[in-house]
Amino acid sequence: MDEKLLKLEQWFIVLFAFVFFGSIFNAGVIYLFEPKNEFFFTIMSYLVGFLFGLVAKNKKWGWIV
Amino acid sequence: MINSQTYNFHSSDLSHEREKEIARSFMGRIEWEMIVIAFTQFFVWCLTWYLVVSSIIPLWLGFFISLISTSFAYLPSHAGQHGHLSGKYKNLEWVNFVVGQISLIPLARSHELLKVLHMKHHAHTNDPEKDPDYFHTHVDSWFEAAMRIHNQGSDERIEKMVNDYSDKDPEFKKSIDRGSQVQFFIVLMQMVTAFFFPLETLFLWWLPLKITTSYLGIVFSREPHRGLGIGRHSDTRFWRNGIPRFLNHSMQIHIMHHMYPKICHHDEPKAIEALRPFMIAKNMPGAENIPEKISFNSLT
Known part of the structure; x- marks a missing residue:
């Protein structure tokens, strides 16, 4: 049980980056570039957020939370 | 007196x-002054959110106001951690937690979590094996202190310290568990807020709390303790x-x-x-x- 909880804790940083930074990247891109295809950039922003979370998990970047 | x-x-x-x-x-x-500071800074922080979201003031101005108000968020919790908000009155001990936790919302931290770790800092100041603050106080530069304090939650040495204390002290473990739940809830709130108000959350909450935490690491932790021993x-x-x-x-x-x-x-x-x-x-x-x-x- 404890190990499962630990795994969940470790993956939470990925979820956090996906939602938190994905939303921020998305808003930043729309604010700065006003793209015509907003949907594409939204998908890309959340993908970058997710990848950022994976890097943070592997590198143990607790500072992002 | x-x-x-x-x-x-x-x-x-x-x-x-x-x-x-x-x-x-x-x-x-x-210490009524700290109670006033706690509610004032929290009120200013909430008001700043309202003014920015309503487009009454620009985001950059909100960022600077939030940065200043957030820099006042830790001390009331710290006073609560030491029981200063209830003084000698046992029946008012709940004030320490309530005011301390409200004050810490802009810093997105759990009062109870900070309290148990801070008590260990006092009991074992500057001990590399037992002081949870050791790894950002005994560093060579301001920059290191400012950076390392953000990694407290993912530093394996601190994790080991917390596990050791938890094994020996069930009350410590209970506080860590309760504090972690509160911490989790606040971070969840940050995620939800970021989904609906992304740039506002970045500039009114996340960045001010990161800058303030670095300031705390340098001024509250490193400067008073760096290079000193135990005693x-x-x-x-x-x-x-x-x-x-x-x-x-x-x-x-x-x-x-x-x-x-x-x-x-x-x-x-x-x-x-x-x-x-x-x-x-x-x-x-x-x-x-x-x-x-x-x-x-x-x-x-």
């Missing part, structure tokens, strides 16, 4: 009993940095807090004036530089 006027500096009685007697005269009151009279220093003490939250006299943590933050100037001869006699780090008057001295 004893102060520098009533206490004879040239008294030859520098015994530990006399020191404790003087220190006790500064303890026990409710109640040798683990904290009196220091100056050219900035008036009011702009440093009076952390220059943090030495007083480690000597007697039960003395309220706002009474420390008077207490350090009265206890100065004892501090000099005990060769406390920097004690020889403590001026006779501190109350209205900016300590630049």
